[in-house]
Amino acid sequence: MEDEFKKSMENAAAQMRKGVLEFAILLVIAKREIYANEIISRLKNAKLTVVEGTIYPLLSRLKNSELLDYKWEESKSGPPRKYYSLTAKGRQFLKGCEEQWRNLESAITNLKK
């Protein structure tokens, strides 16, 4: 397999990941209060790689849109952490995302037929 091909393939995969990134982060936060580095680990486990430079601006955006809230908490080892949680608006938004996701899944299924 050529290099160019691999590059394109990786790029396509990255595009798909980007598309659901916000959704994925909201899903993770919905489960429990969590801070940025934990979110990164959690997504990595699910094979959705995200880096700091991506997640911090995104979390800020979601906070500004009032979909998220956070509270500072001390850490036993290291600097304090921002624990994020969903606001009521955020939960509503997440529901919308879930519906969009189902639509997307059915769209792809249809296109395959």
Add this chain to the structure above:
Amino acid sequence: MEDEFKKSMENAAAQMRKGVLEFAILLVIAKREIYANEIISRLKNAKLTVVEGTIYPLLSRLKNSELLDYKWEESKSGPPRKYYSLTAKGRQFLKGCEEQWRNLESAITNLKK
């Protein structure tokens, strides 16, 4: 529901669509030779809206990457059309996309648990 919220929701939906756009187009072309405007209609039916300014550059990119090929064909009514088809490389690429898509689906499923 506020306006801001709707806007964010639409934006999130758009993001998701973007992520699978290339994949969706390849799926459509895989079924039969087809030209740009038909692709647009086909995707619209599947609730994946795309516009010309999006699809033409994308088709060119895929052609340049040798994933697509095309041939001109006369139309009974109007200017000639570029009918696109997948190259061998394109079919291989599509397989890769399908795998990525499955990965994404399982990632989301896992994050929900």
Add this chain to the structure above:
DNA sequence: CCTACTACCTTTTTATGCAAGGTAGTAATA
């Protein structure tokens, strides 16, 4: 020959993910 329609394509704007670099708190150790 003018209008309508279809089909192609390009230019410009905007959004956003990511690499890289930066600050600061804790803690172990030399």
Add this chain to the structure above:
DNA sequence: TATTACTACCTTGCATAAAAAGGTAGTAGG
């Protein structure tokens, strides 16, 4: 108490790519 290591936060600048808007050209009908 200086040094190093680690964790956690955040910002700047670049590259990519979708979408809006505008442009060219072929056919057809009145």
